[in-house]
Amino acid sequence: MVNVAVGPHGSPQWAADAIVAGGGTVTDYDEAVGLVWIDFDRVDELERVLDANPGIEWVQLPWAGVERFAHLFDSRRTWTSAKGVFGPAVAELALGMLLGGMRHIVAYSRLSHWSEDHGVNLVGANVVIVGGGGIATSLAAMLKPFGCHVTVVRNRVQDMPDVHVVVGQGDLDSVLPGADAVVLALALTDDTVGMFSRTQFELMERHAWIVNVARGRHIVTDDLVWALTTGQIGGAALDVTDPEPLPEGHPLWSMHNCFITPHVGNTADMVPALLSVRIADNVRRLARGESLDGLIDVDLGY
Structure with missing residues (x-):
């Protein structure tokens, strides 16, 4: 099993359920090698979490458009987005x-x-x-x-x-x-x-x-x-x-x-079911040492 955290704290239960469905164990940040980050706005908090927990090797972001997070990207970690999910x-x-x-x-x-x-x-x-x-x-x-x-x-x-x-x-x-x-x-x-x-x-x-x-x-x-x-x-x-x-x-x-229309290409009603599949699949891939889906090119920024 692979240890994966969900952030920020207070995130919906479906994200943790997706980690378990992929064969992972939901842990705190300090024990995790992977992090599923659900919030699109709390970028500064994500930066603090990563700075405080260098053992996190993989970060799954919630959307395909990741420009808000681009300044955090580096080659020390593997970054994945929801590209293709929606x-x-x-x-x-x-x-x-x-x-x-x-x-x-x-x-x-x-x-x-x-x-x-x-x-x-x-x-x-x-x-x-x-x-x-x-x-x-x-x-x-x-x-x-x-x-x-x-x-x-x-x-x-x-x-x-x-x-x-x-x-x-x-x-x-x-x-x-x-x-x-x-x-x-x-x-x-x-x-x-x-x-x-x-x-x-x-x-x-x-x-x-x-x-x-x-x-x-x-x-x-x-x-x-x-x-x-x-x-x-x-x-x-x-x-x-x-x-x-x-x-x-x-x-x-x-x-x-x-x-x-008010930015409704994918709605809150759609996200849990669609993103859960990506999360579970990438947890499985991480445990097997396989290439993850939705990889972000840190040089291109997406």
Whole structure:
């Protein structure tokens, strides 16, 4: 058996149950070789725990997006995230946003009268997905029945199932013209902050929608407001914003061609069942000396 702690103290019982399900023993920090950290906000506390307990060799983080923890990453420990765990759930939301936006379903639902018809097909559309992880993989599979032409922009160029073209991140601007929709599904790093600004919006088609299920800071918010106000793009569906949440009265709240959900790609209802599988599996792998799932590249920061 392998000793694994759960933090911070007071974390829900399901996390400890997942450790036991993986064959591990739940212990205090000072006896643990592994640590399952459930809280996304208490980063300073995690740092103190790690400083005080050098015997912890592995840390499991609760989400796929781990930018808040990046300053803690080092090669002395093995770090894993929830990358891939919530991919299908977030991709499902992205698919709904594509349909809700491109077919104007959300805009129609806000009206109190009959309206003229608007909208373009998702069937046969050219869809660009920025990011090549679990969300992109799941979304590409979901788009297959729609007959979409899928292009993925990612850091490492490699073949992906259900994807027609894969290009490097440096080629983003070259694939925006002709795209009917762009989905942001990538990790937030110093290189991706503000990657969608007026320059990128000017390259997009006037009917194209942008969907962001990643992080709000990928998009320059003022430039998005400009693109939506001027009709430079067709619309935006945002599960994340910058700042988050947007303040009351912000123009994005009331735009007819924009709708916002409150960062619900994966909800609190989904987390226990989905993350428990990753925790239990990694506890088993740790005990067997096998490579863990969801490994974080400490140099890349995700």
